[in-house]
Amino acid sequence: MLDRYFQITARGSTPGREIAAGTVTFLTMAYIIFVNPSVLATAGMDKGAVITATILAAACGTLLAGLWARVPFAMAPGMGLNAFFAYSLVLGQGVTWQTALGVVFVSGVVFLALTVLGARRHVVRAIPEDLRLAIAAGIGLFIAFIGLHNLGLVTGCEATLVTLGRLDATVLMGLAGLLVIIVMAVRGIPGGILAGILLTTVLAVATGKVTPPASLVTTPPGLGAVFMKMDLAGALTGGMWSAIFSFMFVDLFDSVGTIMACSYQAGFVRDDGEITGLDRVLEADALATVIGAVLGTSTTTTYIESGAGIAQGGRTGLASVVTAALFLLALPLTPLIGMVPAYATAPALIMVGVLMFTGAARIRWAEVSVAVPAFLTMVLMPLTYSISMGLAFGFIAHVLVMAATGRRRQVHPVLWGIAAFSLLEIGLAAG
Numbered sequence: 001m002l003d004r005y006f007q008i009t010a011r012g013s014t015p016g017r018e019i020a021a022g023t024v025t026f027l028t029m030a031y032i033i034f035v036n037p038s039v040l041a042t043a044g045m046d047k048g049a050v051i052t053a054t055i056l057a058a059a060c061g062t063l064l065a066g067l068w069a070r071v072p073f074a075m076a077p078g079m080g081l082n083a084f085f086a087y088s089l090v091l092g093q094g095v096t097w098q099t100a101l102g103v104v105f106v107s108g109v110v111f112l113a114l115t116v117l118g119a120r121r122h123v124v125r126a127i128p129e130d131l132r133l134a135i136a137a138g139i140g141l142f143i144a145f146i147g148l149h150n151l152g153l154v155t156g157c158e159a160t161l162v163t164l165g166r167l168d169a170t171v172l173m174g175l176a177g178l179l180v181i182i183v184m185a186v187r188g189i190p191g192g193i194l195a196g197i198l199l200t201t202v203l204a205v206a207t208g209k210v211t212p213p214a215s216l217v218t219t220p221p222g223l224g225a226v227f228m229k230m231d232l233a234g235a236l237t238g239g240m241w242s243a244i245f246s247f248m249f250v251d252l253f254d255s256v257g258t259i260m261a262c263s264y265q266a267g268f269v270r271d272d273g274e275i276t277g278l279d280r281v282l283e284a285d286a287l288a289t290v291i292g293a294v295l296g297t298s299t300t301t302t303y304i305e306s307g308a309g310i311a312q313g314g315r316t317g318l319a320s321v322v323t324a325a326l327f328l329l330a331l332p333l334t335p336l337i338g339m340v341p342a343y344a345t346a347p348a349l350i351m352v353g354v355l356m357f358t359g360a361a362r363i364r365w366a367e368v369s370v371a372v373p374a375f376l377t378m379v380l381m382p383l384t385y386s387i388s389m390g391l392a393f394g395f396i397a398h399v400l401v402m403a404a405t406g407r408r409r410q411v412h413p414v415l416w417g418i419a420a421f422s423l424l425e426i427g428l429a430a431g
Contacts, residue, residue, distance in 0.1 A: 006070060006316040013315040018072070021314025022322025025074050027191040029305040032058065032076045033330055033337055034197050035345045039082045039146075040298065043090035043097045048221030051334050053296040056223075059327040061288030061300045066320030069280040072309055073262055074323045075288045078254055078301035079352045080139040080387070081247065083146055085298040088386040089243055095234075100243075101226075102235030104299050107247040108289030114248075115282045123252060126414035130363045131394055134374035137360035138381040138390045139250065144353025145382040151175075151346035170343045173203040178347035185351070190308050193348045200344035213335035220331040221338075226296025242425035246388035251299050255285045258302045266310045304355075369405060373398035392422035 003009050008018065037050040054077055061075030089100045114123070148154040151174040157163035165171065177200035184192030204210040234240065259281050263269050268276045275281075285302050292300035309319050330337075360378065364370045377394025381387050399419040402411050 002318070006318045008316050008318060011315040013313060015318065017313040018316055018318040019322050021072060021309035021312040022319040023309075023326065024190050024312045025072070025303075025306055025309030025314070025319065026323045026326040027194060028308040029074060029076060029303050030191075030326075030330070031193040031197055031345075031348045032079070032303075033327075034194075034340045035079070035348050036077045036082050036297065037337070038340065038342055038345045039086050040097075043086040043100065045097050045296070046221075046225035048334065048338055049223055049225040049227075050297060051337050052220045052223050052331065053226055053292070055220075055327050055331055057288070057292035057295050057297050057300050059324040060291050060295075061284070062320050062324040062327065064284035064288055065281065065302070066317035066324065069277055069284045070317035071262075071268070071277060071281055072266065072314035072316060072319035073259065073281065073306045074303050074309070074320055075285065075300050076303055076327075077292060077297045078251065078299050078303075079349075080143055080254065080356070081250060081299040081301065082297075083139075083143055083349075084247065084250065084387045087146060088388065092385050093243075095240075095243075096231065098229050098231040099234035099240065100298075101293050101296065102230040102232045103240055103243045103247060105230045105232065105290060105293035106235050107244045107251070107299070108286060108293055110244065111248050111251065111289060112283065112286035115279070115286045123249075123414060126412035126418070128370075128398065130370045130374050131377060131398060133359045133363050134377040134394060135250070135391065136254070137357045137363075138378035138394075139387060140353040140356030140358075141378055142353075142381040142385075142387060142390075143356065144350050147346045147349025147353060150342045150349065152343060169207060170204070170209060170341075173200050173207070173209075174343040174346050176200065176203065177344060178350060181347055181351045193351055196347045196351070197340060197344050200347065201340050204341055204344060205339075210339055210341055213339055216336045217332045218335050220334045223296060228294060229296060230293055242388060242421070245421060245425075246391060247299055249391060250387060251285075251289065251301050255282070255302045258304045258306070259285070261304065262302075262306050262310060265307055266315055369401045369407075372401060388425065392425050395419045395422045396426075 008015060033054055036054045037047045040050045041047040058076035065071055065073040065075055085100050089095050090097050152165045152171045154162055155165040177196035180199050181192045181196035184195060201210065205212050260275065263275045270276060288300040363374050373394050376397050377390050380393050381390030384390065395415065396419050399411055399415060402408055
């Protein structure tokens, strides 16, 4: 029955191989259990409750991928999307975290509707590949900048805006964790980000910077502080539609890019270029965001770390079921997760930023009409401390450059609408 439901034999796999694959995927993405609560806590959310919400959101989303879409893809609150939630929306625009959760919920519902109606594919096709690559790279820069600041290596300065921070004990411990992450990545050893977080935390405990909890295992914190706390009325006001659009847009390319990459790796792409079961994967991804918002966390999306499990031989949803089960087993370890300091998760942010930025190499930099919009998209995300502003300037620049050089017919009609919406967003933000 297990073999028939997941088509294990038909896809050339075995139950043992699927279990190993699910375990590897968990080890490579378990860092989100530590990082996401740390990021959302800066927005004023209860860290303990967010730990539970993060684990449950990851488990639910990954189970959807395994049982509904039957693919070896894992889901969890997305990096970049959580930074947008905390640093751009809550801290940057002064929106309450309850309203921000409402924005995530609404964006997930709209996302799900677009997926069911098939419109999601058309939006993806409207955006040039170079801009898509620039979006991912810009988010990488933004995340890395936040990581460097949380580590203390980069700090504010009135004269030069930013400057080098003091190389104190916490910074050096964080850099040691980053070195471990880099070395393990170079050697192809899975779980490097998790190992870096744990090493930095152990050093912090050993030097007295962090006090270990009385018990490492306990009943997980309740969800009450964040569960169903979405402020939907606030999210549906006129000023929040640009944020809803930005969440939906970033998640769109994050998830589609990841799904495509993992599908090619797993052999799910047919000769005509279509991905087997794509609609179900997209539906699971969108529904996971809605569930995550209800639980009390930022946008849930498909993780590129799924590729580690696929490389291990995972080809079916059974691998995802194993990954989800391992997330649930982490629930009693919340005291250990809660004691991890921000400078221990900072190396993870930096490394994720590096990995997201690598796609910039594929941008056609030699073409000025491509380079300018791509550069503005990337650099304005960290400099304005807003992912949505980087997106807006990038879209507008692309449309203006194409129109000014006599190539307006090459601009997809959908992109004209996106650019107009982006212009309105900038006007509201600067007004």
